[in-house]
Amino acid sequence: MNKQNLRNYWKTNLKYLAILLSIWFLVSFGCGILFVKQLNTIKLGGFKLGFWFAQQGAIYTFVILILVYIRLMNKLDKKHHLND
């Protein structure tokens, strides 16, 4: 377990976090709140798209984000021989 290995591990982890949290922010605060009016002009079946993101889409994305994170981290742990 050398220092460089740990530093690389942590750096990759932070990169994953930055990407995943950007998506997290985009679907909830972006699509569900800041751009909700613009998106509401688009319709998805009976849903206005902005409304759908705020009450459905954001939540589905959250679940997917955590599942992706679990996969990424399990792989990363293995690669750096840090799996528990």
Place this chain on the structure above:
Amino acid sequence: MTLQLWTWVLIGITFALYIGIAIWSRANSTKDFYVAGGGISPLANGLATAADWMSAASFISMAGLISFNGYDGSVYLMGWTGGYVLLALLLAPYLRKFGKFTVPDFIGDRYYSNIARTVAVICALIVSFTYVAGQMRGVGLVFSRFLEVDINTGVIIGMIIVLFYAVLGGMKGITYTQVAQYCVLIFAFMVPALFISIQMTGNPIPQLGFGSTGTDGVYLLDKLDGLHKALGFHEYTSGSKSTIDVFFITAALMVGTAGLPHVIVRFFTVKKVSDARKSAGWALLFIAILYTTAPAIAVFSRTNLIETVSNKNYDELPEWFSNWEKTKLIKFTDKNNDGKVQYVANPEINELTVDKDIMVLANPEIAQLPNWVIALVAAGGLAAALSTAAGLLLVISSSVSHDLIKKMINPTISEKGELVAARLSAIVAVVIAGYFGINPPDFVAATVALAFGLAAASFFPAIILGIFHKKMNKEGAIAGMVIGMLTMLFYMLKFKFNWFGGGTKSDWWFGISPEGFGTVAMLLNFTVSIIVAKFTPNPPESVQELVENIRIPSNATKPQVH
């Protein structure tokens, strides 16, 4: 079978189940009591976390809130689920690696200071007590409507059940009862939703149903928007709150969720770091099932309510109306004496007030579903309230017995003595919670927002900085927590309780409501912590090593008995 009989049978069976589990999973050590021995599987922990998290508010009140607020209700949906992304990515794995029993444990050790620990204990106690009072009220509400017993008797029955399994089983007992309670509550929530979705749209999946057309071929949401406009309410699918306020409230609820001690502590109960991540994934999946169904129920029940009562003769209203009138949660005053119900936005003409809390409970009756479904909802509401109450009581008792007594007042206390202390403080906590359930203070509703705001303003930045900012020291963290918390308290007291000169909506800073102010206080906490830490000495080497160590998942030790 009558409704009352069904209710007694279903509540009887579920309560017997909870007690049975409690006896089977008694706690024998402090490790059992605080973290269920640290060997819970990720799936079981996910189920337990979901039940722990989804309270009477999620089960009983949330769909009703959305039903009345439409788009504005999205703050709860996104806020209370988005927090799990933060938990899973930023907190759970590292706190599990740290591997102690409580949140104040982490704050106290990471910031090498008993002052920090004390501040954390105080925050944990305030947050948990305000929360638990609301749960007890939920228990009383269900009992009084469905079993027609006195609200107080209902609260006492609930207290005895929680007392039994929380005191006997500690975290171990709570975990396995919560697994059972999740199953009960999700079944109880979904069954009526499926029935009503089929009834109203022909689509059995409520998440799709509320975006479909009704029996008349019109999209349900378009119809509801139309009804709202006709009666003078704001359009259902667009809100009445300002964008900045929606933004800040959502952020405060997300961050507050991630900072709630009774949720965080659940991640101490699994074996290893990767299990902590997995259980966060399971937990959000199980929570999402309810949270994506709730907005559908909100639309169904709102449409049903308006169509059933608006402009109808009072004498011809269905039976559920008078049932709920008895509980005083629906009130009708015939202002213009025409014998009809005028339900409109204008408060001067409006003749009907409906308590938001009854929408989920009354929904199956409004939709004329069979008695067993209605009884099931009662059992589900109790499961939701009891599971959360138990989780909160555990945080309270471990804060007292572990963080206060073992870590500060009497470090030489024996394992056995600490277990006795933990059980005694659980008993005291139940009694206090029960007292608040029987005499609900007016400020309960106001303080739930305070609980989230406080968690956001205090714990969240301290924990995040503790993990991601190696040079963060005790001076920075304590200053941040204290200033964040005081600012939050000041804003709440000023605008919710009219202290410090009070103020109205127009006086809100930047148009941010007290519910959303937790976000501002959190940002302030971050800023203060970072600035103070820049001008004060670095934390000792050993602490910096501790931070290095919690960042990597390997060699996670089981929680130490210390």
